[in-house]
Amino acid sequence: MSDQQLLQLYLQEKDNSWLGPLLQRYTLLLFGVCMKYLKDETEAQDAVQQIFLKVIQEVHKYKIDYFKSWLYTVAKNHCLSVLRDKKSKIPVELNENDLKEETEEVAAEKEEVSPELLKEALNALNREQRQSVTLFYLEKKSYQEISQSQGYSLMQVKSFIQNGKRNLKLLIRKMLKESKKTNG
Structure with a gap:
């Protein structure tokens, strides 16, 4: 047939x-x-x-x-x-220390970025970026898992993480400068 x-x-x-x-x-x-x-x-x-x-x-x-x-x-x-x-789904093996190291790059003379400063900077991000960065770096969730649990598209998740990471560095840099002025 x-x-x-x-x-x-x-x-x-x-x-x-x-x-x-x-x-x-x-x-x-x-x-x-x-x-x-x-x-x-x-x-x-x-x-x-x-x-x-x-x-x-x-x-x-x-x-x-x-x-x-x-x-x-x-x-x-x-x-x-x-x-x-x-x-x-390429796994990115990052944890809180890795995120801290990422943010430390912006600190002049590699000043210590305290967990409090990191938390304050994270809280200053918009909700989507904060959620995505926290889930990705600290809770080790994949883009797919974040997308499904938060209702964002994969492209949105990628963007939130990328922009959140960049904004986190900028915020920490700014906070370190301000603390130098205040303390120094």
Whole structure:
């Protein structure tokens, strides 16, 4: 039977026994596509299984003229999505001491940045930046976890952390200058 015949029978009867042979025909193609993008055999095998599930769930939503081409596109998009997710979940091993070291860079003669000063500077940030910086650096949450728990997009989280870190340095620099004037 042709791809189109198997697909039509599946769509009419909603019977996976028609879709199985169709997917089986292209298992090696899918594996090859996944290997091309993911470059890891285990990940590629997992991706093929996920693509099979995605096809079963979504094949009825589309008018498919050329199943092989459509399947290739689904596989490519899935792999690109996996790679994007991986990129956004790159772990950054930072803790309170690392954040302190980051902020100390701005201090002339590497003056000690006290936990109180750090807390005061954090509290001076806007709410989104304070939450994001605290969750990322102090609670070691990933961009994805912050995005999900706070309801921000990944781009917003990245921006809040980047801007918050920069503003934190500026605030600490300003506070250190002011304390020098007052004490010095």
